[in-house]
Amino acid sequence: MKVLLIFGLVAVALADVTRFEGDKVLRLKPVLNEHVKVIRELANSVQLDFWTPESAEQVTVGISVDIRVPAMYLDMAFTVLQQSGMQLDVFIDDVQEAVDRQIENKGSPRAHSYTKYNSWSDIESWMNSMATSNSDMISKEVIGNTYEGRPMVVLKIGKKSGSTKPAIFMDCGFHAREWISHAFCQWFVNEVRKTPGWLRLAPTNKEYKQKKLLNMVFYVIAAIGASTNPCSETYCGTAPESEIESKNLADFIRKNKSIIKAYITVHSYSQLLLFPYSYTYDLAADHDELLEVAKGASSALRSLYGTVYTSGPGAPTIYPAAGGSDDWAYDLGVKYSYTLELRDEGQYGFLLPESQIKPTCEETMLAIKYIAAHVQKNLY
Numbered sequence: 001m002k003v004l005l006i007f008g009l010v011a012v013a014l015a016d017v018t019r020f021e022g023d024k025v026l027r028l029k030p031v032l033n034e035h036v037k038v039i040r041e042l043a044n045s046v047q048l049d050f051w052t053p054e055s056a057e058q059v060t061v062g063i064s065v066d067i068r069v070p071a072m073y074l075d076m077a078f079t080v081l082q083q084s085g086m087q088l089d090v091f092i093d094d095v096q097e098a099v100d101r102q103i104e105n106k107g108s109p110r111a112h113s114y115t116k117y118n119s120w121s122d123i124e125s126w127m128n129s130m131a132t133s134n135s136d137m138i139s140k141e142v143i144g145n146t147y148e149g150r151p152m153v154v155l156k157i158g159k160k161s162g163s164t165k166p167a168i169f170m171d172c173g174f175h176a177r178e179w180i181s182h183a184f185c186q187w188f189v190n191e192v193r194k195t196p197g198w199l200r201l202a203p204t205n206k207e208y209k210q211k212k213l214l215n216m217v218f219y220v221i222a223a224i225g226a227s228t229n230p231c232s233e234t235y236c237g238t239a240p241e242s243e244i245e246s247k248n249l250a251d252f253i254r255k256n257k258s259i260i261k262a263y264i265t266v267h268s269y270s271q272l273l274l275f276p277y278s279y280t281y282d283l284a285a286d287h288d289e290l291l292e293v294a295k296g297a298s299s300a301l302r303s304l305y306g307t308v309y310t311s312g313p314g315a316p317t318i319y320p321a322a323g324g325s326d327d328w329a330y331d332l333g334v335k336y337s338y339t340l341e342l343r344d345e346g347q348y349g350f351l352l353p354e355s356q357i358k359p360t361c362e363e364t365m366l367a368i369k370y371i372a373a374h375v376q377k378n379l380y
Contacts, residue, residue, distance in 0.1 A: 020099060022071030025051065025092035027346060028081065030061055038084045039065060046073040051349050052270060055234045057227055058319050066346055068095060091346050098351045102179075114187050115357045117179045126186065127153055134193055136160065144248030152248055157192055166379055168262040168372060169253065169334075174325070177350045178268040180342050180360055185266070187361035188368070236323060253329065262336035262375045263329035264368065269349055270318070271309045272341035273298050273367065276330040278314025279322040286335055287313065293374050294338065297367040304363040307343065314339065336375050340364065 043056035049068035172185035294311035
């Protein structure tokens with residue numbers, strides 16, 4: 001199996017380090033339309049950071065809503081929410097303490113670590129090193145530059161040959177704060193590099209791709225779950241692929257559409273394995289097969305540590321959301337299109353400790369292997 005991994009990495013320079021002392025993450029359970037209205041009105045009044053769903057517009061009756069509330073707004077938020085009678089739980093009591101615990105102070109390892117959250121410069125050096133040290137299996141390709149002029153790099157992994165091979169495209173890190181997804185990219189490349197058996201799951205050869213970008217969107221229209229407000233987390237853009245990072249990736253996938261047989265996008269958190277559609281409640285033409293594969297992959301993942309994932313199409317399983325890259329890829333013709341939402345279910349949320357990188361990556365590898373094996377046996 002030839003593996004093609006893509007990392008379009010965006011480094012963001014900040015003048016000051018943001019602190020979160022006293023901020024809390026609350027989990028809300030709206031069970032009435034009035035509860036939904038309260039959440040949306042509160043979001044319009046004070047600065048709330050929606051962890052799940054991604055915005056106030058996506059809040060509906062019956063879903064769990066995780067929000068980070070800055071310390072200065074806690075009194076107001078608690079008063080409004082408690083007066084509504086809505087169920088409210090404090091999931092993270094002090095966000096800054098959770099941030100501090102996320103990084104374990106073990107010093108700087110001499111070699112690249114696959115059990116730490118690495119910096120952009122470390123990941124960039126690692127990509128160069130992987131391509132240079134494994135030139136018989138790994139090569140790089142620049143598919144364009146970011147808005148800031150940074151190169152977007154594709155790592156192609158697999159035994160080189162002169163023939164064209166079917167591909168699986170995998171990306172990680174669309175959203176910058178989903179650190180465990182970035183860690184999985186690196187873990188995956190290393191496992192495939194050092195485990196030749198990965199390349200022989202079936203008689204045919206395959207390709208993989210992974211990618212790390214900051215808040216990329218594939219909005220085709222301002223459909224359900226999207227916003228036309230430029231200040232919204234789910235802003236649909238001025239036009240399809242209006243952001244250069246999205247366009248670069250979309251152009252690359254379109255160029256290679258004839259060989260890409262699966263698309264896997266890795267995110268966090270919630271422990272979900274989703275597939276199209278998220279922008280509509282309509283079922284995909286291949287719904288039954290996609291569900292069967294998702295359930296099998298979730299079962300394989302659960303077999304290692306007992307971690308339970310929920311599987312299903314995005315809109316009915318969690319909430320409607322436009323602009324998902326898996327929906328876009330599926331409508332482009334990539335049949336096996338999936339979204340993985342890695343650990344956990346909210347105890348740490350985006351602040352998953354480094355101690356959970358290894359088990360998360362180990363179990364996720366089993367899900368990816370399951371999907372890959374099915375794709376190889378069912379080429380189209």
